[in-house]
Amino acid sequence: MATTAIKEEAVHRDAGLAREIGVWSFAATIINVVVGGGIFAAPAALAGSVGAWAPFALLACGIAMGAIVLCCAEAGSRVPSSGGTYAYVEAAFGRGPGFVCGMMLWLSCVLAAGGIAAAFADAIVALYPVGPAGVQRVVLIVAVMMLVTGINLRGAREGARFAGVMTVVKLVPLLVFVGVGAFWIDPQNLKPTGEVDPGSFGAAIILSIFTFSGMETMLSASGEVSRPEKTVPRALMLAMAGVLLLYIAIQTVAQGLLGPQLATAKEPLAQALGVVHPALIPLIAVGAAISRGAWLGSDVLGAPRILFAFARDGFLPVALGQVNDRTQVPTAAILTHATIGTALALAGEFTWLVLLSALATAPIYIGACLAAVKLRREDVQLIGPAFRVPGLGIASAVGVLSMIALIALGQPNEIIGLFAAIGLSTLLYFLRR
Template sequence: MWVICGVYNMLCAVCYAELGTTIPQSGGEYVYIKRAFGEIPGFVCVWINFLLICPLGIAASALIFSLYILKPAFPNCNVPEEGLALIAAVIVCFLIALNCRNVKWAAKVQVVITASKLIALATVIVIGMYYIGKGETENFQDPFEGSDYSAGAIAISFYSGFWAYSGWSYLNFLVDELVEPNKNLPRAILISMTIVISTYIVANIAYVAVLTPYQMLQSPAVAVTFGDMTMGVMVWVMPVLIAVSVCGTMNGCALTFSRLFFVAAQNKQFPNFMGMIDVKNLTPSPSLLVILVLTLLYTSSKDIFYLIEMEGFGFASVLTMVFAGQIYLRYKEPDLPRPIKLPIILPIVLFLVSLSIVILTFAQKPKESWMALGLVAIGVMLYIICVKWKSKPKGISEKMDKFTLLLQKVLVVIPPENPDEVDWE
């Protein structure tokens, strides 16, 4: 599944490269779906990102951060849920505050975080290869015994794959800021995804060299268990490196999605105040604060895999819409210049695979799936009432304007004069 999910994500990223160079505008999936199907499907895409993908991803990462920080203090028992949620809330508040204060600081933090991630993976790989070199290969005997090969289980496993390989789609949010995107976007995708797939596969081989499949399944923090068995007095290093690296996902999500929601507000698809910037720091602080509130709500669930599966369902739904739009655009706008033009069979296959994952999820996880669908339906209703309903009574419009003004005063934010020229860097 590590290989299959990696290849699947790489092919998705290649299709995104075609879309990114064909429609070179920041906004990613939102721009492509809106171009293909119109405003309401475009809004559904942003709403899924807003309600499911972004805050769920940050919440799950925050809980993983908390788990790795606290697990060494509770080696023989479960980490208390209250402590797990509290530490998660603290790190989320810190990273959102950092992004509200200065985007450049957030970008510099990302460099440190990436270094920690690479050091952690390199440590696992070196130790695992050392064990293999000593001839300890008994864990590789029938390692897939007892596995579940049902279609539903495989579909759910894709969500962990989405989680592990997430990040490749963020490039398309910033495509109009890339130098020579026609060359550099597909090059960045192919090189980075190849490196990531190879690194993850080797790291998993290293894990199996030390841990049995049962030990990995039973461990809430595999890297901590790995460190306990191999690193002696330096056992504390691994949870720290993993915890710091997880911050990269949270920081990247906050940095990227706050910009997407800012664009959606500028297009009148989100509340006006989310399209404003801090007077002093020139950061999209309203969008970041909304992300913070939603993330804290999800963090209170304390169930990491539930959050990952919900986020994965949202992401699979967006991918289904994107590939459907890519196919439709070939017929809707056949003469649109396409610097990268892939065989149409590729987005068709990816559309069918993504749609199958969504359908199988309804069979495998009906409660979660219908809950997510209900949240999307609520979003469409809000869009119709708040955006499409142009002839609102004057009293309602005035109250909405007063509420926006109140938020402006409380948050000290203003709409930018030229939204397209805001310098986020």
């Protein structure tokens, strides 16, 4: 696809949208969508795989994800258009691969939205039961989805501002956990014991990657980012570096407080902080619930832009590609995504929805890594001078190989489901043509 044609398509796709999201707002929304409820449970699973070696597994994961982040940073500076990774892959390899990537991206987002909304409601019901649990669960799911949808319907700036505020709120209990718990660490608990077989260490790295995914959701709102050729790479690298440091700190403190007990803890952060004082346990429990609700705010800000981009490109009904004249947001796309996410939350459970979502990110990241190399080779720059990553070829290879490893470590039925979804998306593309 010639650069001129790519520019014309991007201009058409983003027409009517307001570029109002700056570096700090964009970084905050990325942190919000990456630091979800999973970090409140992940330390136990990591400790169960590799014990006190878990912080090193997180660091290794950070290298793998860092390679993907660098590829997305360069690709995002070259093609800062609605749809994010869908737009990168389409610009590099054409409409067919772009459509498949976009379908996997939206599928990942909507499955995660359903899973997180379900987990949010289940956590509140467990903490504060009021009346029949089933009824309370339905009310909570519908209420939280209506809240975040209503905010995002008011405008991209309002959606980003809400996500930014909620990011601060959700980080408070995690920072309290690290800041307070660090003074109660038992150094003996941090000493790795025994050997860890490569399979367990590899599984821990893959598990860590699940907790780092999510940036692709917010990249879908790149069509509403101000000075995107600079804002996208800066915000992306700032956010993901902060997330890596936070995760390593959380894992280290949890291990230092609980030691071998961390591997079997059902609520690891709450139980770890209980070592300091039992009165601190509710802080983490409430923080986990707020974290999940806040995550939905960023999802409803970013993910509907995939449907919007699809509609602008002729793959979905025209109504989904229309922008509200007053709020300058794709109203129909937002309502459609939120409605499907709500239905999934009401019908499903957190575990299987989020697991399917996490595995679906692998081909998205592979596509983004390969697209970054192709876009540089063809010198695609839609707005201004692109951000250039030193050693982009190496970063792309590391990202692709790490995602292939993630797929290989999935269960057979999950791998079959992943390739079935890719095959179905390919079929839909040819049928739609």
